[in-house]
Amino acid sequence: MDTRTGLPVVGMIGGGQLARMTHQSAIALGQSLRVLATSPDDGAALVAADVHVGSHLDLAALRDFAKGCDVVTFDHEHVPGEHIRALAADGVAVYPSADALQYAQNKRLMRERLTAMGAPMPRWRPVNRIEDVRDFGDEVGWPIIGKAATGGYDGKGVWVLTGPEPAAELLAQGVELIVEEKVTLDRELAVQVARSPFGQVAAYPVVETVQEDGICVEVLAPAPGLGEEQAAEIQQLGIRIATELGVVGMLAVELFVDADGRFSVNELAMRPHNSGHWTIEGARTSQFEQHLRAVLDYPMGDTSAAAPVVVMANVLGGPDGGMPIDERLHHLFAAEPGVKVHLYGKQVRPGRKIGHVTALGHDLAQTRARAARAAHWLTYGEEPK
Numbered sequence: 001m002d003t004r005t006g007l008p009v010v011g012m013i014g015g016g017q018l019a020r021m022t023h024q025s026a027i028a029l030g031q032s033l034r035v036l037a038t039s040p041d042d043g044a045a046l047v048a049a050d051v052h053v054g055s056h057l058d059l060a061a062l063r064d065f066a067k068g069c070d071v072v073t074f075d076h077e078h079v080p081g082e083h084i085r086a087l088a089a090d091g092v093a094v095y096p097s098a099d100a101l102q103y104a105q106n107k108r109l110m111r112e113r114l115t116a117m118g119a120p121m122p123r124w125r126p127v128n129r130i131e132d133v134r135d136f137g138d139e140v141g142w143p144i145i146g147k148a149a150t151g152g153y154d155g156k157g158v159w160v161l162t163g164p165e166p167a168a169e170l171l172a173q174g175v176e177l178i179v180e181e182k183v184t185l186d187r188e189l190a191v192q193v194a195r196s197p198f199g200q201v202a203a204y205p206v207v208e209t210v211q212e213d214g215i216c217v218e219v220l221a222p223a224p225g226l227g228e229e230q231a232a233e234i235q236q237l238g239i240r241i242a243t244e245l246g247v248v249g250m251l252a253v254e255l256f257v258d259a260d261g262r263f264s265v266n267e268l269a270m271r272p273h274n275s276g277h278w279t280i281e282g283a284r285t286s287q288f289e290q291h292l293r294a295v296l297d298y299p300m301g302d303t304s305a306a307a308p309v310v311v312m313a314n315v316l317g318g319p320d321g322g323m324p325i326d327e328r329l330h331h332l333f334a335a336e337p338g339v340k341v342h343l344y345g346k347q348v349r350p351g352r353k354i355g356h357v358t359a360l361g362h363d364l365a366q367t368r369a370r371a372a373r374a375a376h377w378l379t380y381g382e383e384p385k
Helices: 017-028 059-066 081-089 098-105 107-117 130-140 165-172 228-245 287-295 325-335 364-380
Strands: 010-013 034-037 050-053 071-074 124-127 144-148 158-161 177-181 185-195 201-203 207-212 215-221 249-258 263-269 309-316 340-343 353-361
Touching (some): 010 017, 017 034, 059 081, 107 228, 130 177, 158 165, 165 177, 185 228, 228 249, 228 263, 309 364
Parallel strands (some): 010 034
Antiparallel strands (some): 144 177, 185 201
């Protein structure tokens, strides 16, 4: 408990953009988020008042960070499970728990658990030998998808396998590999739900995520053309996963939708997520405030949308040189005064995710064009061609 404010102290392990935006929500709740950053230059470390610098892989650093925290949570899933269990054994309230977080850290465990639940998923199999890969590909049809069970994100650790031979090198390198059928993809959806220790749950509208080169570049809320019945079914699936896995905090469920409209679970994330950045302006309660409410066991906030259409577009670093970012903001604000900008305090590198923009409106095509124009301006310093 903070003796100055009488309010609980939330510690977030990780100092990236998710912690930075969670800190903004913490301020409105009278708090200043405590952040464990790997560097004083991390995005959250640049704005938070209570910053510890240390590695999430160092148990001693984690224990020191947790002293005085009422609850500890994460802006990434890379803290070793044994460290989380050690903190819990010390009496620290850690959310989500190691027992829940393992299903976001390990794709094989996630697939096994969701299979046992009967959740819709692509056909999949763990593989240890090249013969296992060959048998699976012959069974479901080539090409297939290979995934590293641990460590993959933003398209990394994922391979399209046109035959068994490319998997041989991965297995020889000791990669824990699972294989999945390649879904005939029509689009990708995501649903976010929050759950508290008390067991209260809240679901956000289902959104469509647009991917390029394995990176989410755009989110459309609500997902266009999705019927109310299927949207409710997806929300119920998210709630069921959060409940049965014992998740506390935000859970994002990413889904594939095939050409026939059938959906299947692709990934899980147990933290605020890129698919929910639209909620800062676009929902009555942002995902970042909701995550804080959940881990503090406060009642959940209103998840309804603040406009008929909300579009979030990620801002990527453009080519080196060109117009300074401050000048780009000047031009953008003059051209699109209704678009909201969030920059993450990162050094600009080509292709690096450095921020996002959000546009609210009534017409999907117009709102999408405004968001795309704004993101393009911040990346390239010019109008889209």
